[in-house]
Amino acid sequence: MEQPASFDDQLASLLPRLRRFAHSLARDSADADDLTQATIERALKSRDQWQPGTRLDSWAYRIMRNLWIDTARARSRKSAREAPEEEGLNIGDDPREAMDASVDLKRVMAAMARLPDEQREVVALILVEGFGYREVSEMLSLPIGTVSSRLVRGRTALLAMVGER
Amino acid sequence: MTEDEKFFAWLDGELTPAEAADVEAKVAADPQLQQLAEQHRALGAQLSGAFDPIAAAPVPERLQAALHPSADLIDFAAAKRARTRPSLAQWAAMAATLALGIFVGTMVPQRASAPVEVQGGRIYAASALNEALDTQLASAPAGDVRIGLTFRDQAGEICRSFTASASSGLACRNGGRWQLKGLFAAPEGQGSDYRMAAGMDPNLAALVDSAMAGEPLDAAAEKAAKDKGWK
Numbered sequence: 001m002e003q004p005a006s007f008d009d010q011l012a013s014l015l016p017r018l019r020r021f022a023h024s025l026a027r028d029s030a031d032a033d034d035l036t037q038a039t040i041e042r043a044l045k046s047r048d049q050w051q052p053g054t055r056l057d058s059w060a061y062r063i064m065r066n067l068w069i070d071t072a073r074a075r076s077r078k079s080a081r082e083a084p085e086e087e088g089l090n091i092g093d094d095p096r097e098a099m100d101a102s103v104d105l106k107r108v109m110a111a112m113a114r115l116p117d118e119q120r121e122v123v124a125l126i127l128v129e130g131f132g133y134r135e136v137s138e139m140l141s142l143p144i145g146t147v148s149s150r151l152v153r154g155r156t157a158l159l160a161m162v163g164e165r
Numbered sequence: 166m167t168e169d170e171k172f173f174a175w176l177d178g179e180l181t182p183a184e185a186a187d188v189e190a191k192v193a194a195d196p197q198l199q200q201l202a203e204q205h206r207a208l209g210a211q212l213s214g215a216f217d218p219i220a221a222a223p224v225p226e227r228l229q230a231a232l233h234p235s236a237d238l239i240d241f242a243a244a245k246r247a248r249t250r251p252s253l254a255q256w257a258a259m260a261a262t263l264a265l266g267i268f269v270g271t272m273v274p275q276r277a278s279a280p281v282e283v284q285g286g287r288i289y290a291a292s293a294l295n296e297a298l299d300t301q302l303a304s305a306p307a308g309d310v311r312i313g314l315t316f317r318d319q320a321g322e323i324c325r326s327f328t329a330s331a332s333s334g335l336a337c338r339n340g341g342r343w344q345l346k347g348l349f350a351a352p353e354g355q356g357s358d359y360r361m362a363a364g365m366d367p368n369l370a371a372l373v374d375s376a377m378a379g380e381p382l383d384a385a386a387e388k389a390a391k392d393k394g395w396k
Contacts, residue, residue, distance in 0.1 A: 012232055020220040040231040105215040127209050128216045133179050148170045159208050
């Protein structure tokens with residue numbers, strides 16, 4: 001982004017990418033859009049905490065990831081009391097279904113959904129969202145070695161699930 | 166960094182040129198590592214292929230709307246809070262609606278069958294609407310106009326809410342006639358069937374709540390009020 005754009009404009013232009021990241025985290029399209037909406041609302045409310053000159057995308061991704069952790073925690077407490085968490089993809093009215101994705105693409109998404117949260121977020125941020133190790137380490141407040149080892153485990157597990165090509 | 170981590174960091178372009186050259190030499194000498202590199206490059210392409218369409222797809226309207234919270238036209242929570250007593254804003258909105266009604270009313274040629282007529286700056290029910298308000302009971306709908314609630318307002322006059330083909334509204338007795346207190350158009354593209362299923366227009370609901378004194382009349386009281394000429 002060369003010219004200085006307003007906070008609102010920048011956030012608006014980030015929306016499609018934030019939504020993609022939400023779909024990596026949330027496994028289910030309705031949850032992903034709820035998460036995206038909550039992230040926008042939180043970002044608008046906390047706009048004073050963003051320092052101009054720093055990357056707005058990293059800041060917003062971080063908000064989304066932290067909101068997701070809160071949601072996931074609340075859910076696992078709830079599901080521990082109620083029922084075992086459903087496995088795999090929820091394929092209700094998922095727009096991804098309508099995209100006529102090949103079997104391979106569905107398989108890789110289903111595999112992503114089965115990764116543990118801490119591996120999935122690192123895989124998504126680096127291999128899908130295109131952030132560097134250092135950026136992710138700062139975003140998640142993790143040592144870079146932890147990012148790197150989670151990435152190895154995550155992508156190795158993914159490859160095993162997707163099968164050989 | 167373990168050997169594995171170094172290999173992947175190389176794949177991701179995260180190594181310094183010197184380190185990268187080192188890994189590259191190792192890979193060049195090892196067909197197994199070459200195969201692994203290929204597999205992981207293909208995996209990366211699959212991930213992009215699966216998730217990139219989401220970023221390329223149009224952002225749903227509700228997410229766009231979340232960016233502009235001030236653009237909300239109706240604050241339902243506030244409308245609900247205001248139901249205990251009519252708020253200034255509500256009456257201002259009502260006045261605007263009526264002003265529009267008067268404007269439209271004066272622009273529309275008065276025909277014998279027009280459902281409203283304007284007199285002395287007030288809008289009154291006419292023809293089919295007037296007849297429905299006069300004669301119909303909520304329990305016995307007939308024709309295009311359906312009666313909703315019947316109740317007394319703070320001045321003690323009888324009011325009735327109604328739904329017609331593309332609008333809904335509230336009329337109260339004034340000088341022996343039905344004066345329109347509000348008329349709300351159905352959202353575009355929504356016919357009366359939809360509105361019946363979805364319940365009362367929220368603007369109308371807010372108006373009814375603010376105008377009503379006590380409870381709506383039940384079927385027997387509605388019939389009794391009708392028999393007494395809505396007095």
